[in-house]
Amino acid sequence: MRAVVYDTYSQDLSSLEVREVPKPKVGPGTVLVKVKAAGVNPVDWKVMAGYLDPLMDAYFPVIPGWDVAGVVEAVGFDTPEFHVGDEVMAYARKDVVQGGTFAEYVVVPAKAVALKPAELSWEQAGGLPLAGGTAQRALDTLGDLDGKTLLVHGAAGGVGSLAVQLGVARGATVLGTASEKNFDFLRGLGAVPVAYGEGVVERVLEAAGGKVDAVADFVGEQLETTLAVLADGGKHVSIADGGVAEHGGRYVWVRPDGGETARLGELAASGALKVEVAQSFGLDQVAQAFALSQSGHVRGKLVIVP
Structure with missing residues (x-):
């Protein structure tokens, strides 16, 4: 699959590359998601710069990205709550920094996953969870x-x-x-x-x-x-x-929680919460998205669309 990767901590955005990498395996308690959209958050480039190294181990090469919306491609053998074809969204942070969402596919712990409301576009759903x-x-x-x-x-x-x-x-x-x-x-x-x-x-x-x-x-x-x-x-x-x-x-630091993401989805579906999407980018434009995020003058969300 195609994914954005970096090989070491760096503040140099040119070190981001799009490569072919192995499709992730679907383990117990996980869901394989075909990515339709993935929100950009300041934490993504802060992780890349090494700012979170005292808190989290990183295994290189790293695929960045902690937000995702997409379609379930496969589920773990002990994951009956989701099915192939489900439209879902998740704050997909894991215990280590490695397999993120700026890719064609990502594996997400089932406990972090929620069904995507039909009322939300892929970009809105991808930018909402975190x-x-x-x-x-x-x-x-x-x-x-x-x-x-x-x-x-x-x-x-x-x-x-x-x-x-x-x-x-x-x-x-x-x-x-x-x-x-x-x-x-x-x-x-x-x-x-x-x-x-x-x-x-x-x-x-x-x-x-x-x-x-x-x-x-x-x-x-x-x-x-x-x-x-x-x-x-x-x-x-x-x-x-x-x-x-x-x-x-x-x-405040937020944990991945499918139930909390579902609560947000309900508010968005009811019209009480609108996700403003400022701009969408392809995988080969992640460096541009990071630079724009770093500027601190973005209204709403930036989103990666593989």
């Missing part, structure tokens, strides 16, 4: 948001835009930081947009009519702003700044 699961875990950590004010840092990005919608669905008044070009987009999701940069604290306080009850940081380096606008007793989380734990916050 970003949506991260947003969902972050808001679950913040607790009951009904009637409260939530500030989302990085509200127009892949995770942030989903968190905005989840917050609105949970009854929160949502403020979201973004560049002015994304203000109409955020208004369409139900958020009050706030320009980031110098003066953001004052703008948040004015838009909220005071301090906010909860903050979700999907950017990093926002702790000073968060603490300045958070009400006494308020809660805050970050997916990009582990230092929040020293200031009463929670650092």
Whole structure:
């Protein structure tokens, strides 16, 4: 099968190559998926750069990619819950870094797999699991948001835009930081947009009519702003700044969980959650997708379509 691979940790995106590699074997408790779409996430190029090496073993050559949507090609002999031909999606991270989703086929643990709603395109389904699961875990950590004010840092990005919608669905008044070009987009999701940069604290306080009850940081380096606008007793989380734990916050990392992915799928199918696909790329364009992701100015999700 064709797959994107790299042979060693590197920040040089030119080291990504498309090669013929063996089709993965279907072991017990797994599902072989023919990939229709695979979401790009910042963690993909961070793993490639070696940033997660203290946490996870890597076996080279590595196929990157942790999100997938596709069709079940085969199932393990002890995996009766899925069948050949099922349309599925998954946050497909494994215990080691090696066989990812930027390929024609990927093996995924059955516990991470959910059926794809018919209402979602392949690109939307491929971009939903990791970003949506991260947003969902972050808001679950913040607790009951009904009637409260939530500030989302990085509200127009892949995770942030989903968190905005989840917050609105949970009854929160949502403020979201973004560049002015994304203000109409955020208004369409139900958020009050706030320009980031110098003066953001004052703008948040004015838009909220005071301090906010909860903050979700999907950017990093926002702790000073968060603490300045958070009400006494308020809660805050970050997916990009582990230092929040020293200031009463929670650092969030999401686990692969088919049940949680299915919950996201139900919300998307109902229309309560929209996956904005910014751009799709072929396997030979993964370096371009990584470079765009690294720019930090993507609205919605980038997706690889083999």
